[in-house]
Amino acid sequence: MRYRELGKTGLRVSELGFGTIPILSGHVPVLPEYFSPDTETAVKIMRMAYDYGCNFYDTAIVEEYGDAETKLGEFVKTVDRSRLVISDKARFYSGGEIYREVLRSAENLGTKPDIYFVHQVDEDNADEVFGRYGALDALYDLKREGRIGFTGIASHYYNVLYRGATDPRVDVLQGSGNILERGMLERIKKEKTFRDKGLIINKVYAAGLLIGPFTVAELIGGILDYPFSSALLGIGTFEQAETAFAEEYPPVRFSFEEVIDRMRAGFDPIACDRCQKCVCPYGHEIHTGFRQFNYYMLGKEFWAIKKLNMDMHEAYRHCVSCREAVCMQDCHRHINIPGELGRIHRLLEAYGDYRLT
Ligand code: SF4
Ligand code: SF4
Structure with missing residues (x-):
C-alpha cells in the first residue's frame, strides 16, 4: 500500500x-x-x-x-x-x-x-x-x-x-x-x-x-x-x-475517448466528463442528468430513473423553446446538450413512469 x-x-x-x-x-x-x-x-x-x-x-x-x-x-x-x-x-x-x-x-x-x-x-x-x-x-x-x-x-x-x-x-x-x-x-x-x-x-x-x-x-x-x-x-x-x-x-x-469507446460496446453513452462548466439559466443540472442516463444504461435502473425524473422532464421542456443554448458555450466536449436531453426525454417516455407537462 x-x-x-x-x-x-x-x-x-x-x-x-x-x-x-x-x-x-x-x-x-x-x-x-x-x-x-x-x-x-x-x-x-x-x-x-x-x-x-x-x-x-x-x-x-x-x-x-x-x-x-x-x-x-x-x-x-x-x-x-x-x-x-x-x-x-x-x-x-x-x-x-x-x-x-x-x-x-x-x-x-x-x-x-x-x-x-x-x-x-x-x-x-x-x-x-x-x-x-x-x-x-x-x-x-x-x-x-x-x-x-x-x-x-x-x-x-x-x-x-x-x-x-x-x-x-x-x-x-x-x-x-x-x-x-x-x-x-x-x-x-x-x-x-x-x-x-x-x-x-x-x-x-x-x-x-x-x-x-x-x-x-x-x-x-x-x-x-x-x-x-x-x-x-x-x-x-x-x-x-x-x-x-x-x-x-x-x-x-x-x-x-478510450473510456467512452469501451463503454460503446454496451450502449451509446453521453460523452460527458462531468466537468460542471455548463450552466443553464433555468437552473437545470445537466451533468447530473447525463450521469444518471449513463448509470441507467450501465444497469442501475430504478435508482437512476428516479433521479432523472426529478428534473429532466422540466429541463427538456425548457430546451425545446430555448434559443441561445448558453449551456453549450463552455462545453469542452462539444456535446449537443439539448439533443442529449431529448434522448433522456425519450428514454423516460419509453420507461412509462413519465409524462411531459
Ligand atoms: S438548451 Fe436546455 S439546458 Fe441548455 S441553456 Fe437552454 S434550457 Fe438550459
Ligand atoms: S460542460 Fe460538457 S462535459 Fe462538462 S459537465 Fe457540461 S455537458 Fe458535461
Missing part, C-alpha cells in the same frame, strides 16, 4: 481508503450495493483491509449509513487506534445541529473522529454551511475544543469544493470522481488553490457500475495521477477487500 499526505494536517493516509456504505445492514436509502454483513463479519472485512495496509476509513451518521458507523466503532476497538485515520460526516448545515451530531458520532465510534465532514454541501445550502454560526463554524470550534481532529467539506459540486479550498477553516475536502467522471478532478488538478487541502475522492467504482466495462485494476490505476490524498472504495465483502487492497496497482493512462 502506498501512502499520501493529507493536505497540511500532518496525517498520512493510505492511497486507497475503506468506504463503509456496503457493510451497513438494513434498508438505508443510500447508493445500492450493500451486503448487510453482521458486525463480526464486517469487523473481519475491515481488518483484512487493515492487514493489507489500509489506514483510512470513512463513514457517516446512522441516518445516512445505517449501522456502518457503529460497526466501524467495533473495528476500532480491535486495532491500534493511533494507526487509523477515521472520517465521519453528517448532512446538517447549521452549527447547532452538526455540533450535536459530532458528539453522537464520537459515542458511536468510541473515539474522536480525525476528520468530520459537512456532508452533501450544495449550492442551496452552502451559504448556511459557510456562514456565521453555520456547520463549518461549529466544526472549527469542535476542532479547537479537541473533539475532532480536522474539519471537512464533502460535496459533488466543483464550485462548493472551490469555496472550501479558499476557506482557511477547512482542512480536508471530499468530492467524487472516476475514470469517466474525471472533469472535476481535472479542474482540481489545474487549480493551485486546492493544493493546501487534503482531498478525498469517492465513487471510484461509481457504486460498482463501472466494474464490468472496466477492471478494478483499470479503475484504480486510471485515477492515480490525480492529486488526491486517498481514494475511497466501497467494500462489503472479503473478496472486494482482497481485490482492492491486496495488490498495488500501477497507474493506467486512459484517454477519455
Whole structure:
C-alpha cells in the first residue's frame, strides 16, 4: 500500500481508503450495493483491509449509513487506534445541529473522529454551511475544543469544493470522481488553490457500475495521477477487500475517448466528463442528468430513473423553446446538450413512469 499526505494536517493516509456504505445492514436509502454483513463479519472485512495496509476509513451518521458507523466503532476497538485515520460526516448545515451530531458520532465510534465532514454541501445550502454560526463554524470550534481532529467539506459540486479550498477553516475536502467522471478532478488538478487541502475522492467504482466495462485494476490505476490524498472504495465483502487492497496497482493512462469507446460496446453513452462548466439559466443540472442516463444504461435502473425524473422532464421542456443554448458555450466536449436531453426525454417516455407537462 502506498501512502499520501493529507493536505497540511500532518496525517498520512493510505492511497486507497475503506468506504463503509456496503457493510451497513438494513434498508438505508443510500447508493445500492450493500451486503448487510453482521458486525463480526464486517469487523473481519475491515481488518483484512487493515492487514493489507489500509489506514483510512470513512463513514457517516446512522441516518445516512445505517449501522456502518457503529460497526466501524467495533473495528476500532480491535486495532491500534493511533494507526487509523477515521472520517465521519453528517448532512446538517447549521452549527447547532452538526455540533450535536459530532458528539453522537464520537459515542458511536468510541473515539474522536480525525476528520468530520459537512456532508452533501450544495449550492442551496452552502451559504448556511459557510456562514456565521453555520456547520463549518461549529466544526472549527469542535476542532479547537479537541473533539475532532480536522474539519471537512464533502460535496459533488466543483464550485462548493472551490469555496472550501479558499476557506482557511477547512482542512480536508471530499468530492467524487472516476475514470469517466474525471472533469472535476481535472479542474482540481489545474487549480493551485486546492493544493493546501487534503482531498478525498469517492465513487471510484461509481457504486460498482463501472466494474464490468472496466477492471478494478483499470479503475484504480486510471485515477492515480490525480492529486488526491486517498481514494475511497466501497467494500462489503472479503473478496472486494482482497481485490482492492491486496495488490498495488500501477497507474493506467486512459484517454477519455478510450473510456467512452469501451463503454460503446454496451450502449451509446453521453460523452460527458462531468466537468460542471455548463450552466443553464433555468437552473437545470445537466451533468447530473447525463450521469444518471449513463448509470441507467450501465444497469442501475430504478435508482437512476428516479433521479432523472426529478428534473429532466422540466429541463427538456425548457430546451425545446430555448434559443441561445448558453449551456453549450463552455462545453469542452462539444456535446449537443439539448439533443442529449431529448434522448433522456425519450428514454423516460419509453420507461412509462413519465409524462411531459
Ligand atoms: S438548451 Fe436546455 S439546458 Fe441548455 S441553456 Fe437552454 S434550457 Fe438550459
Ligand atoms: S455537458 Fe460538457 S460542460 Fe457540461 S459537465 Fe458535461 S462535459 Fe462538462
